Amino acid sequence: MSKLETLNDLFLGELRDLYHAEQQLLKALPEMEAAAHSAELKIAFNEHRLQTETHVQRLETIFEILNVPAKGKTCKAMKGLIAEAKEHIKEKAASAVKDASLIAAAQRVEHYEIAGYGTARTFAATLGYTQAEELLQQTLNEEGAADHRLTHLAQGLNLEAMVAADGFQERG
Ligand SMILES: [Fe+2]
Ligand SMILES: [Fe+2]
Numbered sequence: 683m684s685k686l687e688t689l690n691d692l693f694l695g696e697l698r699d700l701y702h703a704e705q706q707l708l709k710a711l712p713e714m715e716a717a718a719h720s721a722e723l724k725i726a727f728n729e730h731r732l733q734t735e736t737h738v739q740r741l742e743t744i745f746e747i748l749n750v751p752a753k754g755k756t757c758k759a760m761k762g763l764i765a766e767a768k769e770h771i772k773e774k775a776a777s778a779v780k781d782a783s784l785i786a787a788a789q790r791v792e793h794y795e796i797a798g799y800g801t802a803r804t805f806a807a808t809l810g811y812t813q814a815e816e817l818l819q820q821t822l823n824e825e826g827a828a829d830h831r832l833t834h835l836a837q838g839l840n841l842e843a844m845v846a847a848d849g850f851q852e853r854g
Contacts, residue, residue, distance in 0.1 A: 693805040694750060700798050701741045702754030707791060708734050710764045717770075718784055719777035723835055727788070730828050737824070740817045747814055763791050778842035785836045792829040799825060 711734060715727035745752040767787035775783065799822040806815035 689805060690809060693802065693809060693811075694748070695755065696798065696802045696805060697741060697744060697748075698753060698755035699757045700795070700802060701738070701745075701752065703757040703760035703795065703798065704734055704738045704741065705754060706757065706760045706764055707795075708738065710767060713771055714767060714784055714788065718781055720781050720835070720839060723781050723784065723839070726828075726831055726835060730788075733824050733828065737821045740821055744811075744814045744817055747811065759794055760791070763787070763794060767791070776843070778839050778845070781839045782836060782843040785832050785839065789829055789832050789836075792825050792832065795825045796822065796829065 708731065711727050711731040715724050715731070718724045718727060742752045767784070770780070770783040770787050773780065773783065799818055803815055803818040803822055806812075806818055
């Protein structure tokens with residue numbers, strides 16, 4: 683097996699990991715949306731779910747380009763990140779605190795995806811899969827934008843969460 687084939691295998695492995703990661707996220711996002719209190723955060727989760735459907739489709743297009751079956755490989759990292767998100771979903775907390783905890787979980791997910799897509803994009807570029815590289819870059823940009831949006835929402839919500847926490851202390 684040549685070196686290039688090895689990188690090709692690694693690239694496929696990354697794609698399969700991302701494919702399973704996105705599918706898990708697709709199931710979790712509606713639960714996060716339902717658990718969120720802020721209307722803006724609900725919208726952000728809902729819009730990212732729609733984007734995530736596109737991310738799944740883009741990966742399927744790439745599998746097609748590469749002429750391999752669209753098949754996932756268990757992504758343990760996303761499983762863990764979602765398990766943590768679910769802990770936050772179940773937690774009893776003041777609404778702004780709860781939203782802040784959901785954002786914290788969601789941003790971990792986005793950063794994981796950003797790392798995965800960045801790597802896969804670079805592999806695609808190295809291997810000369812130009813169309814795959816472009817598709818992966820598009821998703822990477824959207825993950826980055828989703829992360830920034832969450833940061834922006836968190837800045838407002840964290841202030842509210844602090845006030846809510848003070849309220850809890852006062853009622854002590
Ligand atoms: Fe995604
Ligand atoms: Fe994402």
